[in-house]
Amino acid sequence: MTAVTVIGLGIMGGPMAANLVKAGFDVTGFNRSKAKVDQLVEQGGRGATGIADAVREADVVITMLPDSPDVEDVVLGADGILAHAPTGSLWIDASTIRPDVSVRLAEAAAAQGLRAVDAPVSGGESGAIEASLSIMVGGGAAEFEAARPVLEAVGSTVVHVGPAGSGQTVKAANQLIVAGTIELVAEAIVFLEAHGVDTEAAVKVLAGGLAGNRILDRKAAGMRARTFQPGFRIDLHHKDMGIVTAAAREAGVAIPLGAAAAQLMGAARAQGHGNLDHSALLLIVEQLSGRTNR
Structure with a gap:
């Protein structure tokens, strides 16, 4: 069973995590609001007390965060993804951020031995709940294929649109x-x-x-x-x-x-x-x- 961590369990990330649970993934969630984590646990997922705890044993890490600085903090921070995720794990950024920031973070991930794709989504809350999101994916072809099974559990249209940053x-x-x-x-x-x-x-x-x-x-x-x-x-x-x-x-x-x-x-x-x-x-x-x- 693939271990998937979702960081950011808001209007979009919460339903996405729930659909990953329904699809049979071993899902761990982290959110600044503990109530959102508790809700995921009730839906069959696991809760984490922090980012390091959430990603330490993850095969795949999904971030769904509000803005570029939020993603940078979660990825690059001392307790962040690059510092604690296993070598070879896959980071999928489903946030909507600046393309240049996405490219820079993908390069930083590669330097740490992680694979990365930017995979922002469209469809709103209803699309997240219905697992019918449209997902535009930037990154290498191999990374896209690795991400595809996870993304197809939350979206109905999953398309590789080019190299890193293209999804954004x-x-x-x-x-x-x-x-x-x-x-x-x-x-x-x-x-x-x-x-x-x-x-x-x-x-x-x-x-x-x-x-x-x-x-x-x-x-x-x-x-x-x-x-x-x-x-x-x-x-x-x-x-x-x-x-x-x-x-x-x-x-x-x-x-x-x-x-x-x-x-x-x-x-x-x-x-x-x-x-x-x-x-x-x-x-x-x-x-x-x-x-x-x-």
Whole structure:
């Protein structure tokens, strides 16, 4: 039985760890909040008291953490992965971080005798729960094949997209598309409401045509009802849009619509909506339209 450690048992990492247990892996989890560790234990996994304890006997280590500095601390720290994971073990970073940081950490892992892939995921909390995530993997071909059985236990689309850092670059493109699509869906809903249209019927017909997309399928009902329980928080998407805009600038690529979406995401955060689902961009559209007290 492959021993898999999951570090970071939040909205995404918790369900992923649970699905690994269901798939028959020997799963150990660590999280700063002990309640999350206890929940994994109840689901059939094991708990660890720290990172060193969690990775010491792991065949595979998965990190699912909020940002680049968090991953750097967990990987490079004195009590971190590189200091305590067995030689030859595989580190899978499922976090969404800067591509350049991902490359640098993969090189550091190789220098310590560990294999590494960056494997950020898309699909939100529902995708994590349903084990239907789309996973874009950067790293060597051999490392990808070693990671594939683990990743296929948590995702339905697992694709090798290139060398180290490539997974993070593709994830940045994913977040660019998702942010822009959420903004347009939000604008469409507010537009339809302003004209007194039955938005439930409108969304149904829009979803069946060329305008159809996963945001309409998964987010429109909550947007119409103004319920923004986080599947993916605005705080995190704001961070991701910073990665997108920086990477685009570095490559000399213009992203005018993406830059606008990044500004709107930042505005939502500044308005105090950071802990809401990213579909709460609709609140900014309402505010700009003068319809907040409708």
